[in-house]
Each structure stands twice: as C-alpha cells, then as structure tokens.
Amino acid sequence: MIVSRRFVLGGGLSAAATGAGAEAPLTSIRPRARLPFRGATAQIIAAAGLSGQVGCVLADLATGESLARVAADLPLPPASVAKAVTALYAMDALGAEHRFETRVFADGPIENGVLNGNLILSGGGDPNLVTDQLAELVDRLAEKGLREVRGDFLVWDDALANLDEIDPTQLDYLGYNPTITGLNLNFNRVYFEWKKAGDSYSTGLDARSEKHQPPVTTARMRIVDRESPVFTYRTQGNVDEWTVARRALGNGGSRWLPVRNPALYAGEVFATFARTAGIVLKPAKVHGAEPAGQVLARYRSVPLDQMMRGMLRYSTNITAEAAGLAATQMLSGQQRGLRTSALGMARWASDRAAIAPTFVDHSGLGDAARVTASDMVQLLTAEGIAPQLRPLLKRIDLLDGNRKVIRNHPGLVQAKTGTLNFVSSLAGYVRTASGRDLAFAFFGADLEARAAGKALGGEAPRGAAPWNRSAKALQQRLLQYWIKAS
Known part of the structure; x- marks a missing residue:
C-alpha cells in the first residue's frame, strides 16, 4: 500500500463552510503539523488488511487544505460514486427544474x-x-x-x-x-x-x-x-x-x-x-x-433535482444513464452514444475542477472507469459544488462494532456509496463533533479478485461479500475517527 507523506493544498477550492451555503474566501494555509489525521488515517487503513488497493483523501471543506492522503493519486473504479458527478453534470446542463x-x-x-x-x-x-x-x-x-x-x-x-x-x-x-x-x-x-x-x-x-x-x-x-x-x-x-x-x-x-x-x-x-x-x-x-x-x-x-436526490439515495442506474445522456444531448445539440457521453461528462468535470477522471458510463456500473481520491475531493471542494450536491446526498448511518446504528452520534456524514464485487467506494462530506466541515473520498478495490470472479460468471463470486463488508467496516472506522479527532 502506497502512503504519501506530503500535505498538499487543494487547488481552486473555495466551497461552502456549512450546509446552509455560506462560502469562505479562497485561502492558502500552511498545513498545521499538530493535526493527527495523516498518520492515523494511514494506520487505520494498513491495520484493516484489506486486499487490493485503497486510495483515500480528507480535506477541510472551507479552505481546501489537505488533511490526509493515502495513495491519493491512484486511479480506481468509483462504482456508483460516479452518480454524484452525474447529478452535478445533469443539473448544470439541464437545470434543477428540468422535467x-x-x-x-x-x-x-x-x-x-x-x-x-x-x-x-x-x-x-x-x-x-x-x-x-x-x-x-x-x-x-x-x-x-x-x-x-x-x-x-x-x-x-x-x-x-x-x-x-x-x-x-x-x-x-x-x-x-x-x-x-x-x-x-x-x-x-x-x-x-x-x-x-x-x-x-x-x-x-x-x-x-x-x-x-x-x-x-x-x-x-x-x-x-x-x-x-x-x-x-x-x-x-x-x-x-x-x-x-x-x-x-x-x-x-x-x-x-x-x-x-x-x-x-x-x-x-x-x-x-x-x-x-x-x-x-x-x-x-x-x-x-x-x-x-x-x-x-x-x-x-418530478424536477431534476428531486430525481437526482432519489437517484443518489437508491442508486438507480437507469436514472443516471438517462440523465447523463440527456445532459450530453443538451450540451452538444445531438444524441451521443454512452461512451462518448461519458467522455463529455469527464470533460465537464475537468473544466469544472481541473481534474482528469475516466468514465465509461454515467452510473459507475462499468468497472473500466477510473477516478483518484484526490480528484474526487478536488471536485467536492470546488467552488459552488457543496451547496448544490450536499443537500442531495444520503445521510450515512454511523455503526458500532455490531453493525448497529449509533443513536445521537455527534457527527453527520452525507455521501454517495459505490459497490461492485470487490469494489467499495464512498465520497462526500463530514461534519465533525466540533462542527468542522470536511470533504473525503475513499476508493477501494481488489481488481485481481474482481477479474477472477467475473471470469467464473457468477452473480456473487466467492469472497466478494466478506471483502465488501470489510471495506465498509474500514470506512466506518475512518469516518468515526475523523469525526472524533477534529
């Protein structure tokens, strides 16, 4: 597992400091050495022993300051986290009130x-x-x-x-x-x-x-x-x-x-x-x-923003694909095939946040897509994104060791999940116990195990379910540590 020791400031990263939409000015801040996120995040990931690869980035939402980076520039399948990009793309092209x-x-x-x-x-x-x-x-x-x-x-x-x-x-x-x-x-x-x-x-x-x-x-x-x-x-x-x-x-x-x-x-x-x-x-x-x-x-x-909220909650692939195709058609003035439309969405994301994702569809179902955790967080913290996306994201329950919901937890997580066999992703926003707002992305994948499972032709290859449970448990440990440590 590759661990980056560099604290890197995000670029072009003015974003909402609160869910109410207040924006902080662009700021360039030197990393604060006392922050524990970097080393602890890497240790939590290493201790989990998850097979395959993990890329993870945590940043301050108000300033864009990078707080933790583990294999931040490793391209991995985003799975249904791609739908968060699709929602932004479709609303930008068609308008939130489109029906x-x-x-x-x-x-x-x-x-x-x-x-x-x-x-x-x-x-x-x-x-x-x-x-x-x-x-x-x-x-x-x-x-x-x-x-x-x-x-x-x-x-x-x-x-x-x-x-x-x-x-x-x-x-x-x-x-x-x-x-x-x-x-x-x-x-x-x-x-x-x-x-x-x-x-x-x-x-x-x-x-x-x-x-x-x-x-x-x-x-x-x-x-x-x-x-x-x-x-x-x-x-x-x-x-x-x-x-x-x-x-x-x-x-x-x-x-x-x-x-x-x-x-x-x-x-x-x-x-x-x-x-x-x-x-x-x-x-x-x-x-x-x-x-x-x-x-x-x-x-x-219903209006498109309501439709996108439902898509992000229930992860409906057809909704993502239709919205993405319609957005590309609106922007280009003509119908485009799925791969070409996905390329258009990637170009839109590049223009919006100076990132370089690879998409093959709008739902994340195709596992040839690749996004880095660094790029995903750069989009999440780009100017104007959080006020638009955050209200659409599903609240993620925080769980105890027995996978029971922790009632009245002081933290709040709003994020998009992504799951394929041997692929687990999560990206969105955290409000910590102290009221601080963070943006994060976690991409994990065992691509060798996924390829082997697909070759066997089964719907649920052996080992996929426990691997995905372990990945989600790791995400929970990270989220709860970030909430408590801030």
Whole structure:
C-alpha cells in the first residue's frame, strides 16, 4: 500500500463552510503539523488488511487544505460514486427544474370520440416512469371522451440514444443493467414471480407498480431441467424469451428481470389500461419519426433535482444513464452514444475542477472507469459544488462494532456509496463533533479478485461479500475517527 507523506493544498477550492451555503474566501494555509489525521488515517487503513488497493483523501471543506492522503493519486473504479458527478453534470446542463415529459399525440381529427388517425405514446426520456403513471395518461384520454382509434397505436422511443444495456460484461439477467431508451417503464424491468404447485410451478410476469400489476406478453419465461446457468435470454422477434433452471427455484420467490424492448413493453401496458377504459386500440408498433399533432395527455416527471436526490439515495442506474445522456444531448445539440457521453461528462468535470477522471458510463456500473481520491475531493471542494450536491446526498448511518446504528452520534456524514464485487467506494462530506466541515473520498478495490470472479460468471463470486463488508467496516472506522479527532 502506497502512503504519501506530503500535505498538499487543494487547488481552486473555495466551497461552502456549512450546509446552509455560506462560502469562505479562497485561502492558502500552511498545513498545521499538530493535526493527527495523516498518520492515523494511514494506520487505520494498513491495520484493516484489506486486499487490493485503497486510495483515500480528507480535506477541510472551507479552505481546501489537505488533511490526509493515502495513495491519493491512484486511479480506481468509483462504482456508483460516479452518480454524484452525474447529478452535478445533469443539473448544470439541464437545470434543477428540468422535467422529463411523456406525451400522447393524436395525428388526426377526433370526432364523436373516434380518432381518425394514429395515437402515439411518445417518450421524453423519463427514466422513472412507472405503470401507475401510464394508467393516469389513459384516464386523461378517457376523460376527453376518446373511445376508439381508427389508425395505428404507435410508440416512439428516440428522444434519447438507445442502449441495449449499460455494461455488456454483466450477466444478462441482472435487473440493474437494463436497456435505456427514450421510453422507459418500471426502470425497464419486468417482475418475475414463481410458486411451487405440486410437482410443477405457477409463474407470472407483470409490470407491477404501487397500484397496478398488469400481466405482460412482451416477456416470456420457460422452466427447464438443467444444472446451470440459472437464466438464459434471447430475443425472439419483439419478445424477451427467458428460461430458468428448475433447481434454482425452490418453493417460490420473485425477482426483477431486465426488459430489452421497453417501448413495446410500455405500449402493451398502456393498451391494457386503454381496453379497461373502453378505448379500442390496435397492438403497439414502434414509430420511427418524431411525433407531431395534437397533444391529448402528458405526464411530467418530478424536477431534476428531486430525481437526482432519489437517484443518489437508491442508486438507480437507469436514472443516471438517462440523465447523463440527456445532459450530453443538451450540451452538444445531438444524441451521443454512452461512451462518448461519458467522455463529455469527464470533460465537464475537468473544466469544472481541473481534474482528469475516466468514465465509461454515467452510473459507475462499468468497472473500466477510473477516478483518484484526490480528484474526487478536488471536485467536492470546488467552488459552488457543496451547496448544490450536499443537500442531495444520503445521510450515512454511523455503526458500532455490531453493525448497529449509533443513536445521537455527534457527527453527520452525507455521501454517495459505490459497490461492485470487490469494489467499495464512498465520497462526500463530514461534519465533525466540533462542527468542522470536511470533504473525503475513499476508493477501494481488489481488481485481481474482481477479474477472477467475473471470469467464473457468477452473480456473487466467492469472497466478494466478506471483502465488501470489510471495506465498509474500514470506512466506518475512518469516518468515526475523523469525526472524533477534529
């Protein structure tokens, strides 16, 4: 493990001294030799004995003064900490009040409740659209008196660049690696449920959300007798065809599976509600041209800052990717592929804080991304960043040795976590017991163990869970030491 003995002042680092947004002037201060953070931080990391590599930086938020640096310039995968950068990037490009719109168009006249033309469900890139909101759109059509559509029922999904999946190195059946398009539904996942019934199983696939769970036919499941793999996937026309190994099912259970034809999935769900409302529609078809005509109904998402708060709390990959793609599209004036869009976000971060990260997506799912702890802290402490980002970050509980929450702890941690197998990251802000505000970044990874686990093809390779628990325990020791020692 490499330990830097240098105290280095951060550059361009005026930031908020408190959560209320008060800013301190740019200051150049000589390191205070009595501060214990440097040596103790290195000792805590070394004593943990975590395999692989760890990079860690701690800085004073008000001044940018570097308090501790351990392998500070070592590039490591940020995992979902990348979403903190995505939130800043998207809000800078689109504005905190930006809302994604899903609309329903009529491209012909409506007479006596009959549309003599096509009905078009038009996605606006909303990554958080759910089944209940499609039901609301149908209700609005019914309220307008629509009863029949003589033309086609079309779905349009080209508001954003379409991605088959976020990271092609991930397993096909992982629900957090979905397709991304301009028309997304239920985070582009379908709910698979099974229950043992005698010697066989009853199964179901549906598009459930809080109020509704309509069955779907755009995905199908078949149970087969085999040892492995657990799932297989192929596209058959416009249908997601899945098989599952009988031996993996047990007595019953459920899981979310990714949807690879989200526009038709959304179209089928919309048509189901339309039939219930007495509106006659033909089966959905994908529409190639941007819709035009009369807008009959629309659904607007929550403002972007609220969406980003939810993304950072629940670490939803599709939200990060859609927001990042939309931001790049706004800044460049045209659609960009995922890698090009991620490069644009890296350039934005470089311009914003004079850093040099490598991103391959906007969610951190791809493990080829690399960020140093030093660069992450330089961004966190750059002028104007903390007042914008800090209120969006999740409060991180401080835990005792038994992993129980410490009630009424005098410190406050607001940060973004990141977890992949054999990768654990955490970055954000700390308010210490004395009221001092700090910024920090912790990146840990055992890249050899991760590569070996991926080569075996399992969802949870042996050793990954205890490694990640050890990394999180190390983060807790560091946080609690910093809070107490300041």
